[in-house]
Amino acid sequence: MDKAISRALGAGVVTPVVATAAAVAVELAVMGDLPDPVATHWGTGGPDGFSAAWTVPLMTALTAGMLPLILGTSALLALRRGERGFTLRLLPAVAAGLSVYLGALLAGTLVIQRGLETAQDAPGVGSIMLVALPAGAVVGVLAWLAQPRETASVAAPSPASPLALQPGERAVWLGRAEMTPWALAFIVLATLAAWTGAALMWLAGDTVASAIITGVAVLLTALAATFTVAHVRIDASGLTVTTGVRLVRLRVPAEDVASVAAIDVHGLAQYGGYGIRQIPGATAVVLRPGPAIEVARRSGRRFVVTVDDAPTAASLLAAAGEAAHAAQD
Amino acid sequence: MLLRIDPASSQPLYDQIADDVRRQASAGTLRAGDRLPPAREVAEALDVNLHTVLKAYQLLRDEGLVEMRRGRGAVVSAHAAALAALRDDALALAARARELGVGVEAVAALVRAAAEES
Structure with a gap:
């Protein structure tokens, strides 16, 4: 197996599974010794939230197990497609650190309540934090270092060929990007x-x-x-993305367009989530996985926006970019 | 949705806009239930009068290709599937006409005449 994939599997899947299993095992082991209900939330003056003891292993499984596993597997899926990069190395490391931190924290809150008459007497969680936080951070950093540093090995997307327009002809492409x-x-x-x-x-x-x-x-x-929704407009002046209520407006002027390609985008793996995302070297409006256009700017930065019928959108923007460059020369 | 107009063409602008919608319905890129962009947005982007776009939408509605729905604007109707079904016939006819050296206008006139006869 490829090193990037095996290490990501260890960090993003095996570590959360082991950390969660260990935390749940500790929680079940002390279950007989606990007050009922147990303290599950602490304010400045001590415990202020209480629940039945069985909810803690359940929360552990969900937050220390499920959440990191979703992060880890989404990165693995992208790695197996041949993608590499900063976010794909970061996600498994975050998954590993997060699961250790949350597992230690949740198990610790039960361990300190062993043998208490009532959960009102539960001591503060400061000491647990002092252990859980560094443990999570160390595991996260180790998981980051354990993974090889590889840059994208996928071939750059092939640029769209510009749409042929008659002189004087006006064209506009209007589309929308919607969440699933x-x-x-x-x-x-x-x-x-x-x-x-x-x-x-x-x-x-x-x-x-x-x-x-x-x-x-x-x-x-x-x-x-x-x-949840973005309107995308491509015309002779370039690319404009406006969000549902017109709070945010992003533009790539035609003069700034170096090349355009129709691509498939995976928000979680490539940009760490959905919405308007900033990662080194790129800005992306990713509202769902699937077809998108990727614009390479003259500065070298990339701008990505999800759209339906990406090939048509890409070819019109390529034509607008070409026309703008021709007008400048 | 891609819209292109050529102000130098003899074909009226509203008809060119309507043609773009018909072409994309027949190619299958516009399907039943797809929303056409608001007329104001189209007018602004193409730098044409709002009434030109509204006239195009009106024409498409009269043809049954588009339905006007309150709150949702202009929506492509199930009639789009009929246009898509004719695409292969249209391509075949166009290819045959090219082979025989018959111009597009003449072919369009023949189709019109055939429709009037039957």
Whole structure:
């Protein structure tokens, strides 16, 4: 097996599985010795949140196990397609560090409550943090170092051939990029839940809590309106991407277009997530996996935006870039 | 959706815009349920009058290729599949006409005459 793949497998899949299994094993071992309920949340003045003990192994499996595994496997899938790069080395390292940190933290919170009469007496979690945080950081750095530094081995995408336009002919390509229906449904539900929570809090008369939750709901609504849909326009002046509500507007002027290609993009593996992403050397508006256009700017930076019918969009932008260069010369 | 117009052409601008939509429906790049961009956006991008774009959309609606829906704007109808089904016939006819040295305008006139006869 290729070194990049085997090391990423170790960091992004094996480490989270082992760390989670170890944490859950420790939690189950101390389960008989615990107060019921156990403390699961600490404020400045000691424990302030309590749950049944069995919820802790479940949370461990979800946060220290599932979440890092999703990060790790998404990187592995991209590596197996032959992709290499900064983000693909970072994701498995983050997965390894995160699982060790969260596993140690969650298991530690149960270990310190062994033999207590009531969870009210639980000591602070500062000491657990002092162990869990460095442990996660060290494992994360080691996982980063263990993986080979390889730059993208995939061939650069072949540039689109410019659309042939008659002199005087005007052309525009208008398209939209949308999140997948599932992601969209999740965001809409989360936003609705926040508003419902805010309404309930106002009814309950807790002014501070209701103000905070209303703020969260407003923020979520703005984010949902901004990052779930983008309008893409290509014309003689270049490329314009505008988000749903016109909060964000990104432009690549035609004079700045060096080359354009239609590509397939994978947000999580290549840009560490979805939305408007910045990574070294590139800016990307990635709202879903799949077809996208990649613009190489004259500065060498890349700009990527997901669109349907990417080949047509790429060829028109290539034509606009060519026309702008011809006009300059 | 790609729209291209040639202001120097003798064909009216609204008809050129409508042709772009028809062409993409027949090529299968526009399918039933796809949304056409707002007329104002198209007018701005192509630097033409808003009424020119609205007239094109109106024409497509009269043909049944586009439906106007409140709140969603102009949406491609199921009629797009019919245009897509005719594409192979159109390509074959165009190829045959080229072979025989018959111009596009003449072929269009023949099709029009044939439609009127039957």
